[in-house]
Amino acid sequence: MLNRYEGWSEAELLILRKSVQGQSVSGQVIRSSIAGVSVEKAPFATSGGNRANVLKWVQYALWLIGEANVASGDRDTNPYANPWTSTVKRTRANYV
Numbered sequence: 014m015l016n017r018y019e020g021w022s023e024a025e026l027l028i029l030r031k032s033v034q035g036q037s038v039s040g041q042v043i044r045s046s047i048a049g050v051s052v053e054k055a056p057f058a059t060s061g062g063n064r065a066n067v068l069k070w071v072q073y074a075l076w077l078i079g080e081a082n083v084a085s086g087d088r089d090t091n092p093y094a095n096p097w098t099s100t101v102k103r104t105r106a107n108y109v
Contacts, residue, residue: 014073014097016073016074016077017070017073017074018070018071018074019074021074023075023078026071026074026075026078027075029071030068030071030072030075033064033067033068033071034068068096069096069097072093072094072095072096073095073096073097075093076091076093076094076095076096078093079091079092079093
């Protein structure tokens with residue numbers, strides 16, 4: 014898997030993740046007009062992906078940093094999950 018954010022620090026990645034999550038939750042104003050003044054912004058643009066993929070790429074980069082910290086002995090466990098291998102686990106109700 015390619016690390017799209019190689020060379021970024023953990024703090025920078027956390028800021029980017031928070032920013033992208035905020036845009037996903039709150040949305041983004043593309044065009045507004047108040048009192049005859051019109052303001053237009055460019056839509057969220059990524060290099061060939063959408064916000065969900067950007068979040069996965071950022072999470073993967075954080076996971077790699079966590080794995081490197083575990084390997085070097087700085088941390089005991091990796092606080093980040095690999096987004097490409099983690100899945101939602103569901104349980105099915107059993108009726109006896």
